[in-house]
Amino acid sequence: MSNSVFAYLYGDQISQTTVxxxxxxxxxxxxxxxxxxxxxxxxxxxxxxxxxxxxVGLLLIDQGKARFGYSEHPLNSSFGLPFxxxxxxxxxxxxxxxGILIFWFEKSLLVSRNSGEPVYPVHVREGTxxxxxxxxxxxxxxxxxxxxxxxxxxxTQENNLYYGSLGILSSSLIxxxxx
Numbered sequence: 001m002s003n004s005v006f007a008y009l010y011g012d013q014i015s016q017t018t019v020x021x022x023x024x025x026x027x028x029x030x031x032x033x034x035x036x037x038x039x040x041x042x043x044x045x046x047x048x049x050x051x052x053x054x055x056v057g058l059l060l061i062d063q064g065k066a067r068f069g070y071s072e073h074p075l076n077s078s079f080g081l082p083f084x085x086x087x088x089x090x091x092x093x094x095x096x097x098x099g100i101l102i103f104w105f106e107k108s109l110l111v112s113r114n115s116g117e118p119v120y121p122v123h124v125r126e127g128t129x130x131x132x133x134x135x136x137x138x139x140x141x142x143x144x145x146x147x148x149x150x151x152x153x154x155x156t157q158e159n160n161l162y163y164g165s166l167g168i169l170s171s172s173l174i175x176x177x178x179x
Contacts, residue, residue: 003024003025004021004023005021005022005025005026005029006019006020006022007019007021007026008020008044008047009044010044010045010046011044011045012043012044013042013043013044014037014040014042014044014058014060015037015038015039015040015041017044018031019034019044019058020032032047032056034056034058034069035071035076041060041062042060042062042063043060043061043062044058044059044060044061045059045060045061045066045091046058046059046091047059048093050099051099052098052099052114053070053072053099054072055070055071055072055075055115056070056071056072057069057071057115057116058070058071061085064085064086065082065083065084065085066082066085066089066119067079067080067081067082067083068080068115068116068117080117081118081119083110083119086105086107086108087105087106087107087108088105089103089108089110090103090104090105090145091104092147094148096149098113098149099112099113099114100112100113100147100166101116101119102145102147102166103119104142104145105142106141106142106143107135107136107142108121108134108135109121109122109135109142109145109173110122111152111166111171113166113171120171121133121134121135122135122152122164122171122172122173123171123172123173124137124138124162124173124175125172125174125175126138126174126175127175131172140154140156140158140160141157141158142154142156142157143155143156143157147166149166150165150166151163151165151166152165152166152171152173154173159179160175160176160177160178161175161176161179162174162175162176163176
């Protein structure tokens with residue numbers, strides 16, 4: 001658990017938005033200064049403190065692509081790898097402060113194991129031979145997700161439960177069955 005809180009207007013133009021930071025659980029805020037913020041193009045998709053990097057990451061969204069910008073040297077010298085940003089993604093930081101991020105909305109599920117670098121789609125397995133490269137290819141509609149340090153569960157609007165691991169290697173889900 002952390003005392004750190006960020007406050008910002010989601011979707012605001014990144015070059016003009018103000019981000020506030022509190023290390024007192026939100027009792028007192030101060031402006032967060034991001035170097036070269038006025039030069040950035042796109043909208044703000046989120047602000048995160050990555051304990052595994054000891055850095056703040058800003059999620060920048062522009063023309064259907066997203067990427068991270070980081071606050072400290074050497075990561076602040078360039079932006080992260082872009083990834084598809086379809087719809088408004090919910091973002092879950094798994095417990096344990098290991099830098100695992102899960103990006104999701106009803107037709108997309110992406111995972112990063114390293115504080116946003118890189119971001120990959122989660123594969124879906126149904127039965128022993130059927131493998132889909134993404135949630136959308138499997139024609140699944142996500143209702144909700146839950147995760148811990150190592151595991152991921154997905155409940156679909158079709159009342160199916162999927163289970164998977166968040167290991168070092170690729171992340172994939174296996175259909176457990178109907179609930």
